[in-house]
Amino acid sequence: xxxxxxxxxxxxxxxxxxxxxxxxxxxxxxxxxxxxxxxxxxxxxxxxxxxxxxxxxxxxxxxxxxxxxxxxxxxxxxxxxxxxxxxxxxxxxxxxxxxxxxxxxxxxxxxxxxxxxxxxxxxxxxxxxxxxxxxxxxxxxxxxxxxxxxxxxxxxxxxxxxxxxxxxxxxxxxxxxxxxxxxxxxxxxxxxxxxxxxxxxxxxxxxxxxxxxxxxxxxxxxxxxxxxxxxxxxxx
Amino acid sequence: xxxxxxxxxxxxxxxxxxxxxxxxxxxxxxxxxxxxxxxxxxxxxxxxxxxxxxxxxxxxxxxxxxxxxxxxxxxxxxxxxxxxxxxxx
Numbered sequence: 001x002x003x004x005x006x007x008x009x010x011x012x013x014x015x016x017x018x019x020x021x022x023x024x025x026x027x028x029x030x031x032x033x034x035x036x037x038x039x040x041x042x043x044x045x046x047x048x049x050x051x052x053x054x055x056x057x058x059x060x061x062x063x064x065x066x067x068x069x070x071x072x073x074x075x076x077x078x079x080x081x082x083x084x085x086x087x088x089x090x091x092x093x094x095x096x097x098x099x100x101x102x103x104x105x106x107x108x109x110x111x112x113x114x115x116x117x118x119x120x121x122x123x124x125x126x127x128x129x130x131x132x133x134x135x136x137x138x139x140x141x142x143x144x145x146x147x148x149x150x151x152x153x154x155x156x157x158x159x160x161x162x163x164x165x166x167x168x169x170x171x172x173x174x175x176x177x178x179x180x181x182x183x184x185x186x187x188x189x190x191x192x193x194x195x196x197x198x199x200x201x202x203x204x205x206x207x208x209x210x211x212x213x214x215x216x217x218x219x220x221x222x223x224x225x226x227x228x229x230x231x232x233x234x235x236x
Numbered sequence: 237x238x239x240x241x242x243x244x245x246x247x248x249x250x251x252x253x254x255x256x257x258x259x260x261x262x263x264x265x266x267x268x269x270x271x272x273x274x275x276x277x278x279x280x281x282x283x284x285x286x287x288x289x290x291x292x293x294x295x296x297x298x299x300x301x302x303x304x305x306x307x308x309x310x311x312x313x314x315x316x317x318x319x320x321x322x323x324x325x
Contacts, residue, residue: 054316
């Protein structure tokens, strides 16, 4: 067996022996299941109504499920290649292409999930004009930056910038909304904050290591709360 | 207050259902309380979604009848509205 293969296998074995990986898998599994239950639970309502808001809402959770799948895949690669983080992979290692492609997909889908959720509540107030393509462009740009500039400071700045952007959009929209102010904005805001912490956990693992378990539990709590609200309304 | 798209579709289907599930097009337009142009728009949408179908009456006249899918929409209408309100969609 070549030496390289042996090192990778050792890395993989130590990864599977790490209790952190088991926690990661359970965490991602719960989020993926919650997201898919929301997606498929609202399928009939969308098929009957063809409502754009329901469509964007469903897509947000489908994209969350895909993003979390790739998030888990990235963590697996980190363990498998026995490395500290994807953005530090040497060009000589076998994982570079796989790691960067997966990271690109993860950042793209996670950004789009947040954008779809934002768009699901904003599309009516934006005079029904289709702005989704702008979000796709923005998500692709963010994904490229994540790969091309492997700096924790840049990742932190991008994600905080996104958070500020979402808060401003929601604040302006709510200010103009005279009645029926939904309490759900608060849950969405929490979801966005914890999602950013999840993204940072992938891109800059050292940054949040101490609070990882709290972030995981809080994220699961938010997804379960949204799932509960969906199932209560959908009735199945 | 101006009715939304889903409310107008619900009203059209309800008129058909309340009329023993068969009604001629002219009274349907009148009872729908919308302009004929807007009615045409909604009519094409609900027929393409197979909520309604065109049937022939005893004397060969064209009648509009609600389908199983249309009935399902009526059953789920309040759930759809409740969901939209809950999530502010």
